[in-house]
Structures are given as C-alpha cells and as structure tokens.
Amino acid sequence: MCGIVGLVAKTPVNQMLYDGLLVLQHRGQDAAGIVTAEGPMFHMHKGQGLVRDVFRTRNMRSLLGNVGIGHVRYPTAGSASSLAESQPFYVNSPFGLVLAHNGNLTNDKQLKDEMYRTDLRHINTNSDSEALLNVLAHELSKRTNGPRLTAEIVFDAITAVHQRVRGAYAVVALVAGFGLIAFRDPHGIRPLSLGVHDTPEGPEYIVASESVALDTLGFKLMRDVAPGEALYISFEGELSSRQCHSNAKLAPCIFEHVYFARSDSVIDGISVHEARLNMGTQLADKVKAMVPALDIDVVIPIPDTSRDSALEMANELKIPYREGFIKNRYIGRTFIMPGQASRKKSVRQKLNPIAVEFRGKNVLLVDDSIVRGTTSKEIVQMVRDCGAKKVYLASAAPPVKFPHVYGIDMPTRAELIATGRTAEQIAEEIGADAVIYQELDALITACRDASQGLITEFETSCFDGNYITGDITDEYLDALEAKRLSPLSAKFKEGDPDTRVLDMNIGVAEQNLI
C-alpha cells in the first residue's frame, strides 16, 4: 500500500510534499520520491528508505517549483528494495510525464506485452506502475497533435486507460508545462482525497492518499476523488473533473479500515477511527458469546493499529483496558517490511511487554488482524513469559485466507496462517488459549455504519476470495504464487538495505545517478 500526494500551489511545494509524505509513511517504508515542476522542467529525487533518510537538505533545495508529486513505496509488484522501481516514474513523451501510483494492476503482464508489440514502448522494470505510466503516455500521445494539452484530451486519455488497465490504481501525475492529473480506478479500491487552501492569489489544491496529509498541511477536505473519475488541475490552478468510466461503482478496500490507513483519516466519508471503534463493538459481542466475560481480567491492545478497537471492546465488555506493551517508536510497521526474517526480528525489537500487566492474569489481547501470524506468535510467547495465566487473542478482522492482489503484499496462501486451519488450530499454532475472529458480516457492518450507510460494498477478497475486478482466476493466483516462491524473487524479497538515491533534472542534459 503506497502513499501518494500531489500539489498545485502558489509557493514552493518541496517542504509541503516532504511533510505530506512523512504523514503517509505508514503506507510505505521501502522507498520515497518527489518530483517538482518548474516551468517545463522536472526535478526528481528518489531513493530507498524512509522519507527522513532519502531527503537531505541539498536534495530539498534542488526540488524547485510550485507544483509536484510524491510517493512512499510498499512494493507489491516487481521486486522489493529496487531503486529502479521506486517512484515517481518518468517518460519523456508526450510533453514529459511523471507518475506516482498506489495500488496493483492485475493485467500488467498483458499491458507490458501490448507495450512491446503494438505501442512500441519500452518498459525497463518489473513494476506495474511503469506500465501504467506508459499506457497513460500512449493514450495521451494518440490524442495530441502539437504542443497543446487540454482537460478534454486528458479525460479522453484516462477513459481509454480505464478500458485497458485492470486492478487497483489511485494515481497522481504531472504533465510538464501543463498540469497535474489525478484519477482512481472504477471501484475506488485505493483511496484518494482532494483538498483546497484558499490564498489571495487563488486556490491551492492537494490530492493525497489520506486526509491526514490535508489536515497536516492546512488544506480543507473538499471530497474524495470518485471511482473512475479524473481530475486535471492546470499549473495556473484551474480545476476540472470528469467521470471517465461508464460503470464506476465504489467498493473500497476494507483492509484500509482494518489496518492500513491512519485512524485520524477520513476515507470516502468514513472516519477510520469510527470504523475501528465499531469493529470493537462488533467483536465484543462475539467475545461475550465465546469466553465467559468474568474469565478475562484485562483487555490489552497489540500496538499500534488495534488500539481503537481494543478500547471499544473493553468498554463494551466492561473489563479494564490497559496498555501492556511499549512500542519502540523508531521501528516501523512490521507487516509491510519486505522479508519474513526482518519482520520476525522487528516484532521483538518493536514491542516489549510490561510484565506486571500480565503476571497472574487472564488476558485478552486484541490485534487488528492476523495475517502471517508473525506478530501474534511472538507476542503470545512474550505474554506467557511474563506469567499470564490464560492468553486469548481477538482479531478485529476475519481470518485472512486469500491472496490480496490490489496492493497488499500477501500473495501466497501458504504464508497465511488461516489457510487450511480452524480457529482452534490457529490458537494452537500461535500458542494462545483461544483465538476469536471477527465475522466478515460484522466487519462490513462496522464500516458501513461508519459511512452512515452510504457505502454498501467493500473489496473483501482477502477474507472471502471474491475479487471485485472479476479477472482473478485460479491460474492467475497460481502464477502469482509460483513467481513469489521462485528463488530469484525470494532473494529480492529479503530486501537489500542499501539506501541509494536517484537524482534527475529532467529536461536538461544532466542526469545523475549517485
């Protein structure tokens, strides 16, 4: 799950983009990049690592211009830890384009083939996002005749992009000398919000994965980009929009609400915090039915993401809520780390128990989700080592049983702890006395209620195997898993800790690879 941000402002945007990426860091920790536009010229700096490691003062100084886009990457296609696959991507024709993408395409293989055979465009990496940029470039090229770009041309090109591309995509892109483009796939699987800030010189606009970026930068949330919709904001600050898909219907990814998004964001009108509180209420009902309430002495969240649900569960169950783990704030999110070895090591580096909260008690631990079981296995053992009597584990999400193909890195069924196991077997596997999972209907109700009933459909494939784009076959999943299990990709998946960077002043002869 990557984070994207785009800005059309009246003053230099480099610092705002940096700050925007910092608050989206939870969406991707592998690489970060910014491109700004100054007249017809792009300035790019991108590299591997966290935002604070990739950008130094000297890099920031070279990111000139009042318009720009940024990206934090959590790889879901190609190889992890590849500098070449960090974003934004650039192509020089037509006009000069850069693009940042959150999501995952499900037909990138076919697109790359079309690029080679009919569009005659070169794709230099295994990234699906580079293919997406080239489809956009090709469709824009077909509709332009001379150095002129209009909103109509942009919208016609994106209509064609929707015809060719399948999967999940929330996108920001810049066209050199002209404007910023933003669009969202016809199901709105990945989030994208639009904000405005009025200045005496006219409105400034921001487009970002989560509203938290708007809040931090002082922008007002106007609305979310609609599924299938495209926005075009000229560098002068004129905003136009058009629905570019005849059959668009919102079905956002429910896992944003379970885990990915920050609780202080509002996505498609849903307060993520409220959705998580509702998940806690729903789950409490199930816990009441399964474990006699008096059998639990204390409810303890596994930080960070489960806190909202755990608190509400404790309220519902009328059992004390306590913080039982101290989180090392310098360690990132473990689930989105590439490589199982680094994930496992990081759980213990990241979370340390406060023994007194566990000793002699029956504890209900709460997590937002159990995916590979890496976190829960380590945590349950730690809690037992502290002298807990009984350890129950509740998950605010149902068992994750199917690969996610829309931008979350959980592609092999063999890696998922719930594959082929009952809740009892999972409890045994992770060493807990019982594991209590949310029902899928209850999770959907939690999110639907937080939307005041407005959103009725969610993308829930990792729980029920129903893929909203309708193009995921068993053969597709088998091929995905085979690719992931191949020795070459396994090697890449373990991650390469180097933090190389790539700088470019596109539009002049100089292109430096440092």
Ligand SMILES: O=P(O)(O)OC[C@H]1O[C@H](OP(=O)(O)OP(=O)(O)O)[C@H](O)[C@@H]1O
């Ligand atoms: O079963 P697993 O494969 O371990 O994955 C699930 C865990 O990973 C995530 O935590 P993470 O540390 O990524 O982030 P958080 O601090 O936001 O909870 C999630 O919140 C669960 O705790």
Ligand SMILES: NC(=O)CC[C@H](N)C(=O)O
């Ligand atoms: N998580 C994402 O949104 C990933 C974007 C893109 N598929 C990549 O791998 O770089």
Ligand SMILES: [Mg+2]
């Ligand atoms: Mg967690």
